Amino acid sequence: MFIIEKSKRITDLPPYLFARIDQIKAEQIAKGVDVIDLTIGDPDLPTPEGIIEQMKKSLANAKNHRYPPYAGILSLRQAVAEWYQDRFQVKLNPETEVLILIGSKEGIAHIPLAFIDSGDYGLVPDPGYPVYKTSIIFAGGTPHIMPLLKQNHFIPDLSQIPKEIAQKSKLIFLNYPNNPTSAVGKEDFFKDAINYGRGNNIMVLHDAAYSEVYFDDYKPMSFLQVEGAKEVGIEFHSFSKTFNMTGWRLGFAVGNAEIIEGLGKIKTNIDSGIFQAVQEAGIAALKDNLHVSETLRKIYQERRDILCSGLKKIGLDLEPPAATFYIWAEIPRGYTSMEYTTHLLNQTGVLATPGNGFGSFGEGFIRFSLTEATERIKEAVDRLKKAAF
Numbered sequence: 001m002f003i004i005e006k007s008k009r010i011t012d013l014p015p016y017l018f019a020r021i022d023q024i025k026a027e028q029i030a031k032g033v034d035v036i037d038l039t040i041g042d043p044d045l046p047t048p049e050g051i052i053e054q055m056k057k058s059l060a061n062a063k064n065h066r067y068p069p070y071a072g073i074l075s076l077r078q079a080v081a082e083w084y085q086d087r088f089q090v091k092l093n094p095e096t097e098v099l100i101l102i103g104s105k106e107g108i109a110h111i112p113l114a115f116i117d118s119g120d121y122g123l124v125p126d127p128g129y130p131v132y133k134t135s136i137i138f139a140g141g142t143p144h145i146m147p148l149l150k151q152n153h154f155i156p157d158l159s160q161i162p163k164e165i166a167q168k169s170k171l172i173f174l175n176y177p178n179n180p181t182s183a184v185g186k187e188d189f190f191k192d193a194i195n196y197g198r199g200n201n202i203m204v205l206h207d208a209a210y211s212e213v214y215f216d217d218y219k220p221m222s223f224l225q226v227e228g229a230k231e232v233g234i235e236f237h238s239f240s241k242t243f244n245m246t247g248w249r250l251g252f253a254v255g256n257a258e259i260i261e262g263l264g265k266i267k268t269n270i271d272s273g274i275f276q277a278v279q280e281a282g283i284a285a286l287k288d289n290l291h292v293s294e295t296l297r298k299i300y301q302e303r304r305d306i307l308c309s310g311l312k313k314i315g316l317d318l319e320p321p322a323a324t325f326y327i328w329a330e331i332p333r334g335y336t337s338m339e340y341t342t343h344l345l346n347q348t349g350v351l352a353t354p355g356n357g358f359g360s361f362g363e364g365f366i367r368f369s370l371t372e373a374t375e376r377i378k379e380a381v382d383r384l385k386k387a388a389f
């Protein structure tokens with residue numbers, strides 16, 4: 001008999017909670033329930049017209065049909081550097097400090113391969129984007145969890161990391177504005193992270209996928225704006241959430257040239273870059289960024305206000321987010337996250353993500369996403385009001 005034996009890398013993966021969510025959703029749909037799905041971290045609106053127009057032009061250009069340069073076309077790296085200068089007043093060398101990625105997830109997934117050996121640790125937030133943890137495991141390292149607690153505004157307490165773990169750690173993943181908690185990063189914390197990284201020889205990898213999804217008078221800063229950041233770290237960005245371009249697969253990493261070079265070395269041996277037409281569309285997106293992201297922010301802000309008021313009415317304890325398109329709410333006592341999610345779905349047909357799907361410190365919370373049509377969010381709120389909680 002032929003036996004297909006999977007690697008430990010695969011079999012050791014933690015159980016995928018989201019498969020269970022898909023199952024309870026399918027059960028409700030089979031019963032004829034009109035499920036309003038607020039679990040998805042993927043913008044519902046189309047990519048803006050100007051970006052699509054550029055893509056059409058670039059698609060017709062035969063020079064774009066060949067292998068692209070590994071680090072990304074220089075004109076896109078230059079556009080990234082210009083955007084950083086305009087948006088954050090951070091200077092970047094497009095030749096050495098900018099690397100184009102197949103979406104930021106790809107860079108996050110690959111970077112531990114460049115720096116982690118077996119026996120090394122990587123520090124990851126919990127709750128958090130699941131890729132941080134798996135990427136360290138895939139590289140043969142060990143993730144060490146940093147709890148994100150409500151009483152600390154979902155900022156990790158670096159002083160709680162044991163000395164012997166810090167000594168063996170090579171990198172730390174941070175993510176502000178944060179998915180799933182929607183917490184925002186403050187300059188003081190970034191300073192602490194830089195000092196911690198410098199003091200312990202731990203590179204700081206900051207995921208800024210939501211830097212352009214912000215509300216009211218709050219505006220996220222870049223990690224690289226803080227003095228010393230470029231000595232110890234890099235920042236990941238994505239076109240996905242900023243420009244409604246999740247399907248295009250385009251992101252970038254910027255910052256410390258040696259870290260960028262390490263990641264580039266891994267990528268050169270794995271992928272062969274991104275279709276140049278997509279990269280040229282990315283230039284169009286960055287050049288027109290103000291117009292595009294301003295429109296998006298208005299839409300999410302309206303949805304946020306509608307949903308937050310509805311959720312408060314059913315007794316959920318939450319803070320309206322200053323950034324990201326997620327609402328992170330504490331669930332009432334007496335339920336686990338999964339029980340509450342199921343209860344909410346059964347009572348109202350509204351589906352959200354149980355917090356423990358993002359790690360054990362997400363237990364006790366539930367995440368609602370604002371990536372459904374405004375009318376559907378209004379409908380969700382009507383149902384919440386009618387349901388007897």
Ligand SMILES: *Cc1c(COP(=O)(O)O)cnc(C)c1O
Pocket residue numbers: 041102103104105106129175179207209237238239240241246249250251
């Ligand atoms: C969506 C998301 C990403 C991935 O974005 P891509 O560029 O589409 O790969 C990265 N980090 C966080 C926290 C996200 O929520």
